[in-house]
Amino acid sequence: MPRxxxxxxxxxxxxxxxxxNGLPNxxxxxxxxxxxxxxxxxxxxxxxxAVAADVPEPGDAVPITFLDIPxxxxxxxxxxxRVFQNICRHRGMILVEEPRxxxxxxxxxxxxxxxxxxxxxxxxxxxxGPGQNTHEGIKRDTLGLIEVRSHIWRDVVWVNISGDxxxxxxxxAEVIARWAEFDKPLFHGGDDSRFxxxxxxxxxxxxxxxxxxxxxxxxxxxxxxxxxxxxxYHIESPGHFSGQGTLVYRQFHGAEGQVFPDxxxxxxxxxxxxxxxxxxxxxxxxxxxxxxxxxxxQPEAQDRTSEHVHLYYARPDTDAAMRQQNTALWKTVFEExxxxxxxxxxxxxxxxxxxxRFSPVMDGPTHLFHDWVAGHLQAHRAPAPExxx
Amino acid sequence: MNDxxxxxxxxxxxxxRQALVALYTEAADGASDPAAAGFFLTQAYVFALDTGxxxxxxxxxxxxxxxxxxx
Numbered sequence: 001m002p003r004x005x006x007x008x009x010x011x012x013x014x015x016x017x018x019x020x021n022g023l024p025n026x027x028x029x030x031x032x033x034x035x036x037x038x039x040x041x042x043x044x045x046x047x048x049x050a051v052a053a054d055v056p057e058p059g060d061a062v063p064i065t066f067l068d069i070p071x072x073x074x075x076x077x078x079x080x081x082r083v084f085q086n087i088c089r090h091r092g093m094i095l096v097e098e099p100r101x102x103x104x105x106x107x108x109x110x111x112x113x114x115x116x117x118x119x120x121x122x123x124x125x126x127x128x129g130p131g132q133n134t135h136e137g138i139k140r141d142t143l144g145l146i147e148v149r150s151h152i153w154r155d156v157v158w159v160n161i162s163g164d165x166x167x168x169x170x171x172x173a174e175v176i177a178r179w180a181e182f183d184k185p186l187f188h189g190g191d192d193s194r195f196x197x198x199x200x201x202x203x204x205x206x207x208x209x210x211x212x213x214x215x216x217x218x219x220x221x222x223x224x225x226x227x228x229x230x231x232x233y234h235i236e237s238p239g240h241f242s243g244q245g246t247l248v249y250r251q252f253h254g255a256e257g258q259v260f261p262d263x264x265x266x267x268x269x270x271x272x273x274x275x276x277x278x279x280x281x282x283x284x285x286x287x288x289x290x291x292x293x294x295x296x297x298q299p300e301a302q303d304r305t306s307e308h309v310h311l312y313y314a315r316p317d318t319d320a321a322m323r324q325q326n327t328a329l330w331k332t333v334f335e336e337x338x339x340x341x342x343x344x345x346x347x348x349x350x351x352x353x354x355x356x357r358f359s360p361v362m363d364g365p366t367h368l369f370h371d372w373v374a375g376h377l378q379a380h381r382a383p384a385p386e387x388x389x
Numbered sequence: 390m391n392d393x394x395x396x397x398x399x400x401x402x403x404x405x406r407q408a409l410v411a412l413y414t415e416a417a418d419g420a421s422d423p424a425a426a427g428f429f430l431t432q433a434y435v436f437a438l439d440t441g442x443x444x445x446x447x448x449x450x451x452x453x454x455x456x457x458x459x460x
Contacts, residue, residue, distance in 0.1 A: 130428045133452060
Protein backbone atom coordinates (compact mmCIF):
# COMPACT_ATOMS: atom_id res chain seq x y z
CA MET A 1 0.00 0.00 0.00
CA PRO A 2 1.51 3.32 -0.99
CA ARG A 3 1.94 5.49 2.04
CA UNK A 4 3.59 8.85 2.25
CA UNK A 5 3.74 10.96 5.35
CA UNK A 6 5.83 13.60 3.61
CA UNK A 7 3.78 16.68 2.73
CA UNK A 8 3.12 16.63 -1.00
CA UNK A 9 3.69 19.62 -3.25
CA UNK A 10 0.21 20.94 -3.92
CA UNK A 11 1.11 23.50 -6.55
CA UNK A 12 -0.21 21.25 -9.34
CA UNK A 13 -3.63 21.24 -7.66
CA UNK A 14 -3.73 25.03 -7.62
CA UNK A 15 -3.02 25.54 -11.29
CA UNK A 16 -5.82 26.70 -13.60
CA UNK A 17 -8.34 23.92 -14.08
CA UNK A 18 -7.23 22.98 -17.58
CA UNK A 19 -3.72 22.31 -16.29
CA UNK A 20 -4.41 21.13 -12.77
CA ASN A 21 -4.12 17.73 -11.18
CA GLY A 22 -6.31 16.59 -8.35
CA LEU A 23 -5.08 15.96 -4.84
CA PRO A 24 -2.48 13.19 -4.59
CA ASN A 25 -3.39 9.69 -3.41
CA UNK A 26 -1.98 10.21 0.07
CA UNK A 27 -4.77 12.70 0.76
CA UNK A 28 -7.17 9.79 0.67
CA UNK A 29 -5.11 6.88 1.97
CA UNK A 30 -2.48 8.11 4.42
CA UNK A 31 -3.51 8.36 8.09
CA UNK A 32 -0.87 11.04 8.69
CA UNK A 33 -2.24 13.24 5.91
CA UNK A 34 -5.75 12.59 7.18
CA UNK A 35 -4.65 13.82 10.60
CA UNK A 36 -3.10 16.92 9.06
CA UNK A 37 -6.22 17.60 7.02
CA UNK A 38 -8.39 17.07 10.09
CA UNK A 39 -6.53 19.84 11.86
CA UNK A 40 -6.33 22.21 8.91
CA UNK A 41 -9.70 21.64 7.21
CA UNK A 42 -12.06 20.56 9.98
CA UNK A 43 -10.81 21.45 13.46
CA UNK A 44 -9.57 24.85 12.28
CA UNK A 45 -12.68 25.75 10.25
CA UNK A 46 -16.43 25.74 10.83
CA UNK A 47 -17.32 22.08 10.39
CA UNK A 48 -20.74 20.48 10.55
CA UNK A 49 -21.16 18.30 13.62
CA ALA A 50 -24.86 17.43 13.89
CA VAL A 51 -28.27 19.06 13.62
CA ALA A 52 -30.15 20.87 16.35
CA ALA A 53 -33.06 18.49 15.74
CA ASP A 54 -30.88 15.77 17.29
CA VAL A 55 -31.55 17.44 20.68
CA PRO A 56 -35.13 18.70 20.39
CA GLU A 57 -35.91 19.15 24.12
CA PRO A 58 -34.04 20.84 27.00
CA GLY A 59 -31.77 18.31 28.67
CA ASP A 60 -31.38 16.16 25.54
CA ALA A 61 -27.74 15.16 25.23
CA VAL A 62 -25.94 13.25 22.49
CA PRO A 63 -22.28 12.21 22.72
CA ILE A 64 -20.49 12.46 19.38
CA THR A 65 -16.94 11.38 18.65
CA PHE A 66 -15.72 13.75 15.95
CA LEU A 67 -12.21 13.21 14.60
CA ASP A 68 -11.54 11.10 17.71
CA ILE A 69 -12.51 14.08 19.90
CA PRO A 70 -15.23 13.24 22.43
CA UNK A 71 -17.91 15.93 22.18
CA UNK A 72 -21.29 16.38 23.83
CA UNK A 73 -24.17 18.00 21.98
CA UNK A 74 -26.75 19.24 24.47
CA UNK A 75 -29.76 21.51 24.63
CA UNK A 76 -29.44 23.30 27.96
CA UNK A 77 -32.26 23.98 30.39
CA UNK A 78 -32.91 27.34 28.69
CA UNK A 79 -33.20 25.70 25.27
CA UNK A 80 -29.81 26.81 23.94
CA UNK A 81 -27.90 24.21 21.94
CA ARG A 82 -24.33 23.89 23.14
CA VAL A 83 -21.34 21.69 22.41
CA PHE A 84 -18.88 20.69 25.11
CA GLN A 85 -15.86 18.47 25.24
CA ASN A 86 -17.40 15.36 26.78
CA ILE A 87 -14.96 15.02 29.64
CA CYS A 88 -14.87 15.70 33.35
CA ARG A 89 -12.37 18.37 34.37
CA HIS A 90 -11.27 16.12 37.25
CA ARG A 91 -9.80 12.96 35.70
CA GLY A 92 -10.82 13.33 32.07
CA MET A 93 -13.52 10.68 32.32
CA ILE A 94 -16.13 10.53 29.57
CA LEU A 95 -19.26 12.09 31.01
CA VAL A 96 -22.09 10.87 28.78
CA GLU A 97 -21.76 7.52 26.99
CA GLU A 98 -25.15 7.23 25.27
CA PRO A 99 -27.81 9.68 24.03
CA ARG A 100 -30.09 10.47 26.97
CA UNK A 101 -32.05 13.12 28.79
CA UNK A 102 -30.13 15.01 31.47
CA UNK A 103 -32.75 15.30 34.20
CA UNK A 104 -30.81 17.56 36.54
CA UNK A 105 -27.04 17.84 36.32
CA UNK A 106 -24.42 16.07 34.23
CA UNK A 107 -22.87 13.76 36.81
CA UNK A 108 -19.50 12.21 36.10
CA UNK A 109 -19.86 8.44 36.61
CA UNK A 110 -16.40 8.25 38.20
CA UNK A 111 -16.28 10.57 41.27
CA UNK A 112 -19.62 12.32 40.68
CA UNK A 113 -18.43 15.82 39.96
CA UNK A 114 -21.58 17.49 38.63
CA UNK A 115 -22.06 20.11 35.91
CA UNK A 116 -25.08 22.14 34.92
CA UNK A 117 -26.37 21.82 31.36
CA UNK A 118 -24.73 25.21 30.77
CA UNK A 119 -21.39 23.63 31.68
CA UNK A 120 -20.91 25.15 35.12
CA UNK A 121 -19.24 22.93 37.75
CA UNK A 122 -21.83 22.79 40.51
CA UNK A 123 -20.68 20.00 42.82
CA UNK A 124 -17.39 18.42 43.81
CA UNK A 125 -18.43 15.80 46.36
CA UNK A 126 -15.91 14.85 49.04
CA UNK A 127 -13.21 16.88 47.27
CA UNK A 128 -11.97 18.19 50.60
CA GLY A 129 -12.36 14.82 52.36
CA PRO A 130 -15.42 12.76 53.26
CA GLY A 131 -18.46 14.99 53.52
CA GLN A 132 -16.41 18.11 52.75
CA ASN A 133 -17.32 19.28 49.27
CA THR A 134 -15.07 22.29 48.85
CA HIS A 135 -11.35 22.87 48.90
CA GLU A 136 -9.50 26.12 48.43
CA GLY A 137 -7.44 24.57 45.66
CA ILE A 138 -10.50 23.70 43.60
CA LYS A 139 -11.94 26.86 42.06
CA ARG A 140 -15.19 25.73 40.51
CA ASP A 141 -15.55 28.80 38.34
CA THR A 142 -12.35 27.82 36.51
CA LEU A 143 -13.34 24.19 36.06
CA GLY A 144 -16.50 24.27 34.00
CA LEU A 145 -16.95 22.06 30.99
CA ILE A 146 -14.83 23.07 28.02
CA GLU A 147 -17.28 24.59 25.57
CA VAL A 148 -16.69 24.30 21.84
CA ARG A 149 -17.49 27.31 19.71
CA SER A 150 -20.72 26.54 17.88
CA HIS A 151 -23.27 28.17 15.62
CA ILE A 152 -26.56 27.00 14.17
CA TRP A 153 -27.44 27.76 10.56
CA ARG A 154 -30.03 25.84 8.57
CA ASP A 155 -30.41 23.69 11.71
CA VAL A 156 -26.84 22.42 11.25
CA VAL A 157 -24.70 22.69 14.37
CA TRP A 158 -21.39 24.01 13.09
CA VAL A 159 -18.35 23.87 15.34
CA ASN A 160 -14.99 25.56 15.26
CA ILE A 161 -13.04 23.34 17.60
CA SER A 162 -9.80 25.31 17.38
CA GLY A 163 -11.72 28.41 18.44
CA ASP A 164 -9.80 30.75 16.15
CA UNK A 165 -11.75 30.79 12.89
CA UNK A 166 -13.46 34.03 11.83
CA UNK A 167 -16.99 34.51 13.14
CA UNK A 168 -19.42 32.10 11.45
CA UNK A 169 -21.42 34.92 9.88
CA UNK A 170 -18.23 36.20 8.26
CA UNK A 171 -16.78 32.84 7.29
CA UNK A 172 -20.07 31.76 5.68
CA ALA A 173 -21.28 35.19 4.57
CA GLU A 174 -21.44 34.35 0.86
CA VAL A 175 -23.52 31.20 1.15
CA ILE A 176 -25.77 32.80 3.77
CA ALA A 177 -26.38 35.67 1.35
CA ARG A 178 -26.95 33.39 -1.63
CA TRP A 179 -29.69 31.52 0.16
CA ALA A 180 -31.12 34.43 2.15
CA GLU A 181 -34.50 33.71 0.57
CA PHE A 182 -34.48 30.32 2.27
CA ASP A 183 -33.68 31.77 5.67
CA LYS A 184 -37.04 30.57 6.96
CA PRO A 185 -38.08 28.26 9.77
CA LEU A 186 -37.08 24.69 8.94
CA PHE A 187 -39.02 21.77 10.37
CA HIS A 188 -37.17 18.48 10.57
CA GLY A 189 -39.40 15.67 9.35
CA GLY A 190 -38.54 13.54 12.38
CA ASP A 191 -37.42 9.94 12.50
CA ASP A 192 -38.78 9.20 9.01
CA SER A 193 -36.63 12.01 7.62
CA ARG A 194 -33.18 11.04 8.84
CA PHE A 195 -30.85 8.23 7.84
CA UNK A 196 -27.17 7.43 7.93
CA UNK A 197 -25.15 6.02 5.04
CA UNK A 198 -21.79 4.51 5.99
CA UNK A 199 -19.42 4.75 3.03
CA UNK A 200 -15.94 3.31 2.59
CA UNK A 201 -14.28 6.45 1.32
CA UNK A 202 -12.50 9.57 2.43
CA UNK A 203 -14.95 12.36 3.29
CA UNK A 204 -13.61 14.60 0.53
CA UNK A 205 -14.75 12.20 -2.18
CA UNK A 206 -18.33 12.67 -1.03
CA UNK A 207 -17.90 16.44 -1.38
CA UNK A 208 -16.26 16.11 -4.79
CA UNK A 209 -19.04 13.94 -6.15
CA UNK A 210 -21.83 16.01 -4.64
CA UNK A 211 -20.78 19.36 -6.01
CA UNK A 212 -20.67 18.51 -9.73
CA UNK A 213 -23.43 17.65 -12.19
CA UNK A 214 -21.13 15.94 -14.70
CA UNK A 215 -21.92 12.50 -13.29
CA UNK A 216 -25.68 12.84 -13.22
CA UNK A 217 -26.56 11.25 -16.59
CA UNK A 218 -24.40 8.22 -15.83
CA UNK A 219 -24.90 7.62 -12.15
CA UNK A 220 -28.47 8.90 -11.81
CA UNK A 221 -30.03 7.95 -15.16
CA UNK A 222 -33.48 8.33 -13.69
CA UNK A 223 -32.98 12.09 -13.80
CA UNK A 224 -32.48 12.09 -17.57
CA UNK A 225 -36.18 11.96 -18.32
CA UNK A 226 -36.70 15.47 -17.02
CA UNK A 227 -33.43 16.87 -15.72
CA UNK A 228 -30.85 16.74 -18.47
CA UNK A 229 -27.26 17.77 -18.05
CA UNK A 230 -27.83 21.02 -19.90
CA UNK A 231 -30.49 21.98 -17.39
CA UNK A 232 -27.83 22.24 -14.69
CA TYR A 233 -25.43 25.02 -13.85
CA HIS A 234 -22.32 25.35 -11.72
CA ILE A 235 -22.25 27.19 -8.41
CA GLU A 236 -18.77 28.47 -7.72
CA SER A 237 -17.61 30.69 -4.90
CA PRO A 238 -13.84 30.35 -4.75
CA GLY A 239 -12.57 29.91 -1.23
CA HIS A 240 -16.01 29.20 0.17
CA PHE A 241 -18.34 26.71 -1.49
CA SER A 242 -19.32 25.08 -4.73
CA GLY A 243 -22.17 23.07 -6.09
CA GLN A 244 -24.73 22.83 -8.81
CA GLY A 245 -28.21 24.01 -9.60
CA THR A 246 -31.04 22.75 -11.75
CA LEU A 247 -33.57 24.72 -13.74
CA VAL A 248 -36.14 21.96 -14.01
CA TYR A 249 -36.93 20.87 -10.47
CA ARG A 250 -40.20 19.01 -10.28
CA GLN A 251 -42.06 18.72 -7.03
CA PHE A 252 -42.71 15.35 -5.46
CA HIS A 253 -46.41 14.42 -5.73
CA GLY A 254 -48.26 12.11 -3.38
CA ALA A 255 -50.57 9.33 -4.48
CA GLU A 256 -53.45 11.76 -4.93
CA GLY A 257 -51.41 14.53 -6.47
CA GLN A 258 -50.82 16.40 -3.24
CA VAL A 259 -47.60 18.34 -2.72
CA PHE A 260 -45.60 19.60 0.23
CA PRO A 261 -46.26 23.23 1.18
CA ASP A 262 -43.78 25.75 -0.22
CA UNK A 263 -41.47 27.95 1.81
CA UNK A 264 -43.04 31.40 1.97
CA UNK A 265 -41.95 34.36 -0.10
CA UNK A 266 -39.68 32.67 -2.64
CA UNK A 267 -38.85 34.25 -5.97
CA UNK A 268 -40.87 32.65 -8.82
CA UNK A 269 -37.67 31.21 -10.27
CA UNK A 270 -37.72 28.62 -7.50
CA UNK A 271 -40.91 27.14 -8.94
CA UNK A 272 -38.62 25.05 -11.13
CA UNK A 273 -35.17 25.64 -9.65
CA UNK A 274 -33.22 23.86 -6.94
CA UNK A 275 -29.67 24.20 -5.71
CA UNK A 276 -27.16 21.87 -4.11
CA UNK A 277 -24.17 23.35 -2.35
CA UNK A 278 -21.19 21.83 -0.59
CA UNK A 279 -20.47 24.25 2.24
CA UNK A 280 -16.81 23.50 2.87
CA UNK A 281 -15.58 21.55 4.57
CA UNK A 282 -18.14 18.84 5.25
CA UNK A 283 -21.76 19.92 4.91
CA UNK A 284 -23.83 19.19 1.82
CA UNK A 285 -26.99 21.25 1.54
CA UNK A 286 -29.94 21.22 -0.83
CA UNK A 287 -32.85 23.63 -1.22
CA UNK A 288 -36.12 23.29 -3.12
CA UNK A 289 -39.34 25.27 -3.04
CA UNK A 290 -40.94 22.71 -0.73
CA UNK A 291 -38.19 20.92 1.18
CA UNK A 292 -34.52 21.07 2.01
CA UNK A 293 -31.88 18.70 3.24
CA UNK A 294 -28.58 18.74 5.05
CA UNK A 295 -25.93 16.04 4.95
CA UNK A 296 -23.24 16.06 7.60
CA UNK A 297 -20.16 14.16 6.51
CA GLN A 298 -18.56 12.68 9.60
CA PRO A 299 -15.03 11.46 8.85
CA GLU A 300 -14.45 8.16 10.66
CA ALA A 301 -10.97 7.46 9.23
CA GLN A 302 -9.03 8.34 6.10
CA ASP A 303 -11.11 5.77 4.22
CA ARG A 304 -14.43 5.75 6.07
CA THR A 305 -17.18 8.34 6.36
CA SER A 306 -20.68 8.45 7.79
CA GLU A 307 -23.19 10.51 5.85
CA HIS A 308 -25.89 11.81 8.20
CA VAL A 309 -28.87 12.88 6.10
CA HIS A 310 -31.70 15.10 7.39
CA LEU A 311 -34.77 16.33 5.48
CA TYR A 312 -36.69 19.50 6.34
CA TYR A 313 -40.02 21.02 5.40
CA ALA A 314 -41.70 24.42 5.50
CA ARG A 315 -44.38 23.34 7.96
CA PRO A 316 -44.35 21.13 11.04
CA ASP A 317 -47.42 19.12 10.02
CA THR A 318 -46.50 17.57 6.68
CA ASP A 319 -47.98 14.23 5.67
CA ALA A 320 -45.99 11.33 7.15
CA ALA A 321 -46.54 8.98 4.23
CA MET A 322 -45.36 11.61 1.76
CA ARG A 323 -42.32 12.35 3.90
CA GLN A 324 -41.43 8.67 3.98
CA GLN A 325 -41.69 8.46 0.20
CA ASN A 326 -39.58 11.57 -0.25
CA THR A 327 -36.95 10.19 2.13
CA ALA A 328 -36.92 6.94 0.17
CA LEU A 329 -36.46 8.83 -3.10
CA TRP A 330 -33.46 10.75 -1.79
CA LYS A 331 -32.00 7.66 -0.17
CA THR A 332 -32.11 5.94 -3.54
CA VAL A 333 -30.31 8.86 -5.18
CA PHE A 334 -27.62 9.05 -2.49
CA GLU A 335 -27.13 5.27 -2.54
CA GLU A 336 -26.55 5.47 -6.30
CA UNK A 337 -23.48 7.57 -5.51
CA UNK A 338 -21.89 5.06 -3.14
CA UNK A 339 -20.22 2.88 -5.76
CA UNK A 340 -18.46 5.86 -7.30
CA UNK A 341 -17.11 7.33 -4.09
CA UNK A 342 -16.03 3.90 -2.88
CA UNK A 343 -14.58 3.09 -6.31
CA UNK A 344 -12.57 6.32 -6.34
CA UNK A 345 -11.32 5.50 -2.84
CA UNK A 346 -10.03 2.09 -3.96
CA UNK A 347 -8.58 3.78 -7.03
CA UNK A 348 -6.48 6.00 -4.77
CA UNK A 349 -4.31 2.96 -3.96
CA UNK A 350 -3.15 2.83 -7.59
CA UNK A 351 0.50 3.98 -7.55
CA UNK A 352 0.19 5.38 -11.07
CA UNK A 353 -2.66 7.76 -10.28
CA UNK A 354 -1.44 11.34 -10.30
CA UNK A 355 -4.51 12.94 -8.81
CA UNK A 356 -6.25 12.88 -12.16
CA ARG A 357 -7.38 15.70 -14.41
CA PHE A 358 -10.48 17.85 -14.51
CA SER A 359 -12.88 18.60 -17.32
CA PRO A 360 -12.21 22.32 -17.80
CA VAL A 361 -15.90 22.79 -18.52
CA MET A 362 -17.69 20.32 -16.27
CA ASP A 363 -15.47 19.89 -13.20
CA GLY A 364 -15.16 23.47 -12.04
CA PRO A 365 -16.93 22.93 -8.70
CA THR A 366 -14.75 19.92 -7.89
CA HIS A 367 -11.53 21.70 -8.79
CA LEU A 368 -12.66 24.65 -6.72
CA PHE A 369 -12.93 22.32 -3.71
CA HIS A 370 -9.49 20.84 -4.35
CA ASP A 371 -8.09 24.35 -4.57
CA TRP A 372 -9.76 25.18 -1.24
CA VAL A 373 -8.23 22.09 0.36
CA ALA A 374 -4.79 22.81 -1.05
CA GLY A 375 -4.92 26.45 -0.06
CA HIS A 376 -5.86 25.72 3.52
CA LEU A 377 -3.22 23.01 3.80
CA GLN A 378 -0.57 25.37 2.48
CA ALA A 379 -1.63 28.00 4.99
CA HIS A 380 -1.59 25.40 7.76
CA ARG A 381 1.92 24.28 6.80
CA ALA A 382 3.30 27.78 6.52
CA PRO A 383 5.49 28.73 9.46
CA ALA A 384 3.78 31.10 11.85
CA PRO A 385 5.06 34.67 11.54
CA GLU A 386 7.51 35.54 14.24
CA UNK A 387 6.15 37.66 17.01
CA UNK A 388 7.06 41.32 16.85
CA UNK A 389 9.90 42.31 19.11
CA MET B 390 -25.78 -5.39 57.40
CA ASN B 391 -28.70 -3.39 58.67
CA ASP B 392 -31.92 -2.82 56.80
CA UNK B 393 -30.88 0.62 55.50
CA UNK B 394 -27.60 -0.73 54.16
CA UNK B 395 -29.52 -3.44 52.34
CA UNK B 396 -31.94 -0.95 50.84
CA UNK B 397 -29.07 1.32 49.74
CA UNK B 398 -27.26 -1.56 48.07
CA UNK B 399 -30.47 -2.66 46.35
CA UNK B 400 -31.10 0.87 45.07
CA UNK B 401 -27.54 1.17 43.79
CA UNK B 402 -27.85 -2.20 42.09
CA UNK B 403 -31.13 -1.17 40.49
CA UNK B 404 -29.77 2.23 39.47
CA UNK B 405 -32.71 3.81 41.30
CA ARG B 406 -31.21 7.26 41.82
CA GLN B 407 -34.44 8.81 43.04
CA ALA B 408 -34.59 6.23 45.82
CA LEU B 409 -30.95 6.92 46.68
CA VAL B 410 -31.84 10.54 47.46
CA ALA B 411 -34.28 9.44 50.14
CA LEU B 412 -32.16 6.59 51.45
CA TYR B 413 -28.99 8.66 51.85
CA THR B 414 -31.04 11.42 53.48
CA GLU B 415 -32.36 8.83 55.88
CA ALA B 416 -28.80 7.66 56.54
CA ALA B 417 -27.68 11.25 57.20
CA ASP B 418 -30.55 11.87 59.59
CA GLY B 419 -29.75 8.71 61.49
CA ALA B 420 -26.00 9.14 61.60
CA SER B 421 -24.37 9.14 65.01
CA ASP B 422 -21.65 11.66 64.26
CA PRO B 423 -21.38 14.83 62.11
CA ALA B 424 -18.75 13.40 59.76
CA ALA B 425 -20.90 10.45 58.81
CA ALA B 426 -23.91 12.73 58.46
CA GLY B 427 -21.96 15.00 56.12
CA PHE B 428 -20.90 12.07 54.00
CA PHE B 429 -24.43 10.74 53.63
CA LEU B 430 -25.91 14.17 53.07
CA THR B 431 -23.41 14.74 50.27
CA GLN B 432 -24.39 11.46 48.67
CA ALA B 433 -28.05 12.43 48.86
CA TYR B 434 -27.36 15.86 47.39
CA VAL B 435 -25.39 14.50 44.43
CA PHE B 436 -28.12 12.07 43.46
CA ALA B 437 -30.68 14.85 43.89
CA LEU B 438 -28.65 17.06 41.55
CA ASP B 439 -28.27 14.19 39.10
CA THR B 440 -31.97 13.51 38.91
CA GLY B 441 -33.31 17.03 39.21
CA UNK B 442 -34.94 15.98 42.49
CA UNK B 443 -36.90 18.74 44.28
CA UNK B 444 -34.98 18.06 47.50
CA UNK B 445 -31.72 19.26 45.95
CA UNK B 446 -32.01 22.85 47.14
CA UNK B 447 -32.89 21.84 50.70
CA UNK B 448 -30.05 19.33 50.85
CA UNK B 449 -27.68 21.95 49.51
CA UNK B 450 -28.84 24.41 52.16
CA UNK B 451 -28.10 21.86 54.88
CA UNK B 452 -24.60 21.29 53.51
CA UNK B 453 -23.96 25.02 53.30
CA UNK B 454 -25.16 25.46 56.88
CA UNK B 455 -22.71 22.77 57.97
CA UNK B 456 -19.84 24.44 56.09
CA UNK B 457 -19.63 21.53 53.66
CA UNK B 458 -20.70 23.29 50.46
CA UNK B 459 -20.07 26.63 48.78
CA UNK B 460 -22.63 29.24 49.88
